Amino acid sequence: QVQLQESGPGLVKPSGTLSLTCAVSGGSNWWSWVRQPPGKGLEWVGEISHSGGTNYNPSLKSRVTISIDKSKNQVSLRLNSMTAADTAIYYCAMNFGYWAQGALVTVSS
Amino acid sequence: QTVVTQEPSLTVSPGGTVTLTCASNTGAVTSGFSPNWFQQKPGQAPRALIYGTSSRYSWTPARFSGSLLGGRAALTLSGVQPEDEAEYYCLLSYGTAWVFGGGTKLTVL
Numbered sequence: 001q002v003q004l005q006e007s008g009p010g011l012v013k014p015s016g017t018l019s020l021t022c023a024v025s026g027g028s029n030w031w032s033w034v035r036q037p038p039g040k041g042l043e044w045v046g047e048i049s050h051s052g053g054t055n056y057n058p059s060l061k062s063r064v065t066i067s068i069d070k071s072k073n074q075v076s077l078r079l080n081s082m083t084a085a086d087t088a089i090y091y092c093a094m095n096f097g098y099w100a101q102g103a104l105v106t107v108s109s
Numbered sequence: 110q111t112v113v114t115q116e117p118s119l120t121v122s123p124g125g126t127v128t129l130t131c132a133s134n135t136g137a138v139t140s141g142f143s144p145n146w147f148q149q150k151p152g153q154a155p156r157a158l159i160y161g162t163s164s165r166y167s168w169t170p171a172r173f174s175g176s177l178l179g180g181r182a183a184l185t186l187s188g189v190q191p192e193d194e195a196e197y198y199c200l201l202s203y204g205t206a207w208v209f210g211g212g213t214k215l216t217v218l
Contacts, residue, residue, distance in 0.1 A: 032207070034155075034209075041198065041209060041210075041211050041212045042147075042149075042155065042198050042200075042209040042212070043209060044200070044206070044207040044208065044209060047207070055205045055206060056206075057206060058206060091154055091155070093155075095160075096145050096147075096157055096160065096200065097157045097160065097166060098157075099154045099155055099156070099157070100154065101154055102154050
């Protein structure tokens with residue numbers, strides 16, 4: 001059974017950098033990060049393939065990096081220059097079929 | 110800017126049938142957009158229902174079906190159950206980026 005688990009700090013200071021990791025299974029998959037501001041809809045952040053190819057949301061592309069560490073079976077998300085507008089639940093998903101429980105990230109000083 | 114539009118809200122009676130649609134401001138939605146559909150209940154992560162326009166996951170009840178209808182992606186619920194009350198999101202592929210619709214709040218009343 002596929003299980004995904006995110007980890008990372010729940011609080012980030014304004015102008016700081018968010019770092020989240022997602023423990024994943026191997027195989028020929030794509031892993032995506034999706035976020036959801038409180039009370040709002042879903043927003044695709046970006047994705048990475050098992051071979052390391054990436055695609056990013058054009059609106060976030062200048063601030064986001066997604067990477068994969070196959071030795072640790074981990075996918076990571078970094079989002080810099082955080083503002084209050086980046087406060088959201090961040091989900092990692094495999095092929096959009098399997099989703100982690102989500103990590104609430106709040107941007108506040 | 111790419112915009113994917115869904116009905117903000119729909120109401121259906123138990124046992125009834127309802128169709129949710131997903132439109133793109135770039136033109137008609139085709140199978141090339143690889144439409145996906147998700148269900149989200151309050152406090153929960155999204156749950157995948159449909160991928161590739163009309164393919165169900167192993168856990169997707171048969172009463173959920175995906176299709177293309179009048180230039181839009183469509184999700185039809187037949188024999189609606191009270192537990193189908195939720196927010197539903199579509200997701201479309203634009204080559205190197207994915208875009209979520211704004212969501213449809215489905216009320217079963």
